[in-house]
Amino acid sequence: MDLTDPGDVTAEDRAFRAEVRGWLEDNLVGEFAALKGLGGSGKDLEAHDERLAWDRHLAAHGWTCIGWPEAHGGRGLSLTQQVIFHEEYARANAPSRVNHLGEELLGPTLIAFGTPEQQRRFLPPIRAVEELWCQGYSEPGAGSDLANVQTKARLDPSTGSGTGAQWVIDGQKVWTSLAQFSDWIFVLARSEPGSERHRGLSFLLVPTKQDGVEIRGIEQLTGGAEFNEVFFTGARTDADLVVGEPGQGWAVAMGLLGFERGVSTLGQQVGFRRELDALLDLARANGSLGDPVVRDRLARADVELEVIRLNALRTLAEEQAPQQASIAKLLWAGWHRTLGELAMLVRGSDALTAGPGYALDEWQRLFLFTRADTIYGGSDEIQRNILAERVLGLPREAR
Numbered sequence: 001m002d003l004t005d006p007g008d009v010t011a012e013d014r015a016f017r018a019e020v021r022g023w024l025e026d027n028l029v030g031e032f033a034a035l036k037g038l039g040g041s042g043k044d045l046e047a048h049d050e051r052l053a054w055d056r057h058l059a060a061h062g063w064t065c066i067g068w069p070e071a072h073g074g075r076g077l078s079l080t081q082q083v084i085f086h087e088e089y090a091r092a093n094a095p096s097r098v099n100h101l102g103e104e105l106l107g108p109t110l111i112a113f114g115t116p117e118q119q120r121r122f123l124p125p126i127r128a129v130e131e132l133w134c135q136g137y138s139e140p141g142a143g144s145d146l147a148n149v150q151t152k153a154r155l156d157p158s159t160g161s162g163t164g165a166q167w168v169i170d171g172q173k174v175w176t177s178l179a180q181f182s183d184w185i186f187v188l189a190r191s192e193p194g195s196e197r198h199r200g201l202s203f204l205l206v207p208t209k210q211d212g213v214e215i216r217g218i219e220q221l222t223g224g225a226e227f228n229e230v231f232f233t234g235a236r237t238d239a240d241l242v243v244g245e246p247g248q249g250w251a252v253a254m255g256l257l258g259f260e261r262g263v264s265t266l267g268q269q270v271g272f273r274r275e276l277d278a279l280l281d282l283a284r285a286n287g288s289l290g291d292p293v294v295r296d297r298l299a300r301a302d303v304e305l306e307v308i309r310l311n312a313l314r315t316l317a318e319e320q321a322p323q324q325a326s327i328a329k330l331l332w333a334g335w336h337r338t339l340g341e342l343a344m345l346v347r348g349s350d351a352l353t354a355g356p357g358y359a360l361d362e363w364q365r366l367f368l369f370t371r372a373d374t375i376y377g378g379s380d381e382i383q384r385n386i387l388a389e390r391v392l393g394l395p396r397e398a399r
């Protein structure tokens with residue numbers, strides 16, 4: 001989505017776009033130039049430390065947390081300018097960010113639900129990319145059905161430093177992305193014994209670097225282990241590191257999911273356009289563009305990407321419409337997964353084999369990783385349930 005296309009942006013927005021573009025041109029040079037295109041879904045293990053340095057460079061120049069209010073260390077930018085930033089970032093092929101869970105999920109949640117002390121303690125190191133976060137929601141028996149969380153937390157009054165009491169956590173999380181790089185994990189845990197479903201849960205901030213937390217990588221189809229199992233065995237965190245009221249964590253957890261399905265995805269079709277253009281180049285180069293089926297599917301992908309762009313524009317216009325997040329997720333996730341399948345068609349039958357040592361090329365990796373796009377962040381089926389029940393008012397599914 002290039003907001004300059006519709007011609008409805010302000011002079012201020014155009015100047016902002018020029019500022020972002022200029023800054024990225026001037027700064028994605030030297031050691032950082034080598035990071036272009038690195039990281040992202042299925043590639044998050046690539047050059048992690050170097051990308052961390054890049055993120056800190058962004059932070060030092062005020063380019064992290066740009067949508068946060070100024071009072072909390074952000075720039076307080078409008079939604080339109082945030083999207084412009086994400087578009088220019090994607091256009092510059094800048095590396096994928098390492099702390100998006102802290103910046104885009106936990107930060108806004110603390111701003112909305114945290115105490116002033118929690119905000120003072122945790123927001124500055126997120127903004128400066130000094131502390132990395134991961135998300136401890138899913139469990140073996142609680143994915144789409146998140147209210148089935150079984151990890152337990154109890155308040156132990158006899159321990160702890162400042163407040164004299166600590167939470168003690170026991171249980172297991174799974175599919176925890178980037179836990180191995182994280183300093184902290186936000187955990188949804190059952191703090192009221194005997195409680196059921198969404199009642200009696202608490203939203204806790206837990207340090208990962210302690211004896212009671214064990215992180216085990218899970219190898220993915222793409223060969224790397226970006227996500228993990230996280231085991232809590234008597235893990236501890238201070239009593240005041242609960243966000244919202246104890247037992248009322250469901251509201252906080254849902255608030256966070258609203259941010260997860262939010263702004264950052266609006267600019268991503270610029271990156272998708274680059275992937276589609278590269279696939280088109282490959283189809284030209286290897287002759288598969290001569291196949292009418294391939295041509296037809298590439299054309300369809302092009303048209304559907306335009307629909308995603310227009311939907312993003314509509315989302316900007318309707319800003320707070322609740323259905324937009326689900327519609328956007330359904331559109332981009334399905335499109336991207338289909339692009340992965342199309343890439344295999346263009347690559348032809350030799351795409352069926354990996355190189356020595358399970359070496360995958362970018363298209364094989366795209367195909368394999370995009371199987372996950374329609375699962376994480378709320379699966380397609382769950383998005384359709386949300387639209388059916390909460391937007392269209394259809395009868396609720398039997399529960």
Ligand SMILES: Cc1cc2nc3c(=O)[nH]c(=O)nc-3n(C[C@H](O)[C@H](O)[C@H](O)COP(=O)(O)OP(=O)(O)OC[C@H]3O[C@@H](n4cnc5c(N)ncnc54)[C@H](O)[C@@H]3O)c2cc1C
Binds near residue numbers: 138145177178377380
């Ligand atoms: C790459 C990746 C990264 C992830 N990172 C994290 C992370 O950092 N932190 C974290 O907490 N979690 C993470 N997850 C987990 C993710 O949130 C869950 O996988 C997702 O919520 C689905 O849960 P599940 O895997 O338990 O599948 P299930 O909930 O068991 O679903 C299985 C299938 O049944 C369907 N289904 C389930 N319920 C319904 C229903 N009511 N109606 C219709 N169909 C239904 C689903 O759509 C799916 O197709 C990640 C997942 C992936 C793939």
